[in-house]
Amino acid sequence: MIKNFRRCAALLAFILWFNGLMAQNPLIQNQFSADPSARVFNGKVYLYPSHDIPVTPGHGKPGWFCMQDYHVFSSPNLTDWTDHGVIVSQTTVPWADSTAYSMWAPDCIERNGKYYFYFPATAKSGTNKGFSVGVAIADKPYGPFVPQPLPIAGIHGIDPNVQIDKDGQAYIYWAQGNLYGAKLKANMTELDSEPVKLEGFPDKGLKEGPYLFERKGIYYMTYPHVANKTERLEYAMSASPLGPFKYAGVLMDESASGCWTNHQSIIKFKDQWYLFYHNDDLSPSFDKNRSVRADSLFFNEDGTIRKVIPTLRGVGVTASSAKIQVDRFSATSADGVAVTFLDTLNKFKGWKTTFSKAMAWVKYNSVFFVKKTAGTVYVNACSATGGTLLISTDSTNDKPGKVIAKLIIPKGNDWHIVTKSGLSLPAGIKNLTIQSEGDALVNVDWISFK
Template sequence: MTTCLLACSTSRESKEDKIGELPANPFVTHMYTADPSAHVWKDGRLYVYPSHDVNPPRGCDLMDQYHVFSTDDMVNWKDHGEILNSSQVSWGRPEGGFMWAPDCAYKNGKYYFYFPHPSGSNWNDTWQVGVAVSDKPDSGFEPVGYIKEITEHFAMIDPCVFVDTDGTPYFYYGGGGRCMGAKMKDDMIELAEPLRDMEGLTDFHEATWVHKRGEWYYLTYADNHTENGRGANRMHYAMSKSPLGPWDYKGILLLPTGCDTTHGSIVEYKGEWFLFYHNQALSNHGNLRSICVDRLYYNDNGTIKLVKQH
């Protein structure tokens, strides 16, 4: 079952239109979503894979399922429904929950969905990165296990999988002040080399995202910033000529959004660049977040301009 969040448009003309004014933020309002991972696949649509905050709120332990949303104009968004639940994860924490920020990648004619999930009741010491696979970007995902070469488990979350322009896949994850990455094998389930620390980042907390523009690779992440005694994460970035660094720290690209946390992704769509992130504008509650999008602009030297939240 799918849900149209605004007046859905499927005409060929709308697909060819350039992006005009963006919808009001947050752009998903019928449920609470966070940690958006945005991708453009071969069908020309833009897909967003967020986590799901459960209402009524208690805490991030209740996050238990994933939906996927897509658009062909950045205005009309379709909810394709639930694609994965912790009850499907045979190796996972027996109490469920803790389905945090995911990512998705395409290779070998298949879609690979990556999600952090604990394998034991002692959740923060047992994080794994699970993998589910489908022939479609919006349904049919079947869990196939987790990345067994991962040996760092404490507080290590937020997987990001980046497939370079030459087809080489790279895996990143991190938390608690540490960010790591490695080349993956072409099966998209195993690592091809040991994980290494990403060098050159300043005040890294979590929420790794890697994208490429021209000859530059960009790694964005959340910091440890606080305001008035509470979390108010900002989004930072670094640049490199290599997908595994070392990284050259550049600064802040997104100021606090009203949430304790920040987490986002950057994608090019129809010739423009966009930043996806979350705020708590709908609920005014840090455990009931909502995904947003704004345009992102680069300077002539490749650095990123501060994103204006609308």
């Protein structure tokens, strides 16, 4: 039975290695994604982001956001993600302008076995001006979703968020310059109270993207806020779903890359809290094409939230037999290490790590090895001069541990998969360090173990 489990684990890891959707930031690397709403349904995490696409002639406004549909992704472990495809499009919503390309931040929630997907869109000419919020309903979290014929009456704004309180009352929140909220009827498609402006937030600067969650009787309202020039994530706390709220602090600072927007959701999954957000990783020169990220989130004893520091490594455990993208490192020596795109004309191909000094290193945490007596390492690398890489397990914060492989990278300008067999591989979850032994320039795309 154990042998069969190991075979299944190895086969699953190979499939994921081939498909390339892995738990490294950004989570989705084959398309642009933003405004992630993460939900836990039936023991899996479902991710409902918006979908940025490049503007083309006649499709979208140059220099602005261009968004025509929504995908949904799922994961049993925050590591292996499945794209279930398009669930709602601007061409399938009866009341929406099918030429607006403005399907912004969505949300989804389950009630009584039905899944309700909420999304903002620009209404057709002659109806409500500006943004309305619509609902699409499905029997499964990945659809098929059926858009309702009309948007929710009484809501004019963007970035819907829905929560169901412990007593069963549902609430919907949205943004329109300020943050607003209202009760929802049990049918989840109509307001059950007049909208109220939520209080307790900074008066100056754009506020949008409300996302509420509850923990230990405290209601946390999180939101992006332009306190200076770009958005940072902040939060406020209350004893009631509709406030009043009290400003509590910064959840995440402004993006170091200068990405103008951010947008968040927060979930608890398998006893750990996570923050989902976005940045411009795959489009650093144009921040209207964004990419979803995730990092762990922690609370202080008084219930306040510790500020989340963005990482490249992200969350989850990576199978040793997957393509381990070492450019998404957990830590680095900094000096002698650089990360650049493999192909500047197609950034979806990802990044490479360049080692340029002796003993320069990167560390990649949480790699799972299936126990075996011997194995092979594969390294996709390139070195114009030739060089040597050391791969070791790492049990301390900044020093490599036991060397498990030494690889000679041949001289040449082409990429090669360099292998070394007969290795004594570790078992369990380990941290890896990849280190350059000399001063030669060595480029690494990924490493893998079989």
